[in-house]
Structure formats: C-alpha cells, structure tokens
Amino acid sequence: MCLAIPSKVVDIFEEDGQKYAIAEYKGVRQKAKLALLEGVNVGDYVLIHTGYALEKMNEEDAKLSLDAWEELFEVLDEMNGVKKQ
Template identity: 30%
Template sequence: MCLAIPAEVVELHPNDMARCRVGKSDTYVDVSTMLLETAAEIGDYLIVHAGFALRKLDFQEAQETLRLLRQMANINEDSPGAF
C-alpha cells in the first residue's frame, strides 16, 4: 500500500525539485514539484506521493493529517496483524 504524506519544504533546488521534512522528524525526502499549479516556496506544506508533490496544504490541514497518520501507526503497533 502506498501512502501520500504531508511534508514541509525546507530547500528549493533547480529543475522543480525540493527537499522536504516529514513532520517534526529527522526524515527528509527529495520531491519533484513539477505537478504543482503554483511554485513551491520554503515553508509550504505539500502532499507527497511516490516522489512527487501533488498539491499544497495549509498548515492546519498538514498538522491534522500528520496527527491522524501517527494515530494510525500507534493503533497498528498496539494490534499487530489488525490490518
């Protein structure tokens, strides 16, 4: 199963590429921003799937999505084999 995740743009690179931080972790992903309708800026939150930014998110939407993903991960840890 593949999952799209929110990530914050921390660096912009040439050729429509950006380095993004996932949540408050030390996990970073390099993503293509070529599919976005408007250019990404440092501090933007993006929904990222398979190395591509699909769209921008506002801060609240990104935080709520991350909260739900953490909650799902905790449920999975508490109930192995439940999914």
C-alpha cells in the same frame, strides 16, 4: 490506492533545469519534483507520490492529517505489541 503523508518543505533548488523540493517528515527527507505545482515555498506542506509533489496543503490541514497518521501509527504499534520508550 496511494497514500501520502504531508511533508514540510525544508529546501527548494534547481537541478538540470528542473525545480525540486526537499521535504521532511519525522526526520526523513526526500527529494520531489515541483513540476506539477506552482508557488511552493520553504515551510509549506506538500503531498508527495512517486517523486512528485502532487498537492500543496495549508498548515492547519497538514497538521490535522499528521495527527490522524500519528493516531493510526499508535494503534498499529499497540496491535503489534510495540512498546513506547
């Protein structure tokens, strides 16, 4: 099983003949190959696994998914005794 959190594409570039995206989630940026997708633009949301963008998501679905992840993280923090500042 793999889990992927939607990340927002903040840059697209080519390197060594390959097309890449830089995608960001909560300030963490990662590089992902775009070899498996077409039509990805800056501002789009993608799911990334093992360095590849696997799926493009519309903004509404991405935000619903991100909200669900945030709820999960909050519950896990509560279970682990993490206090919010």
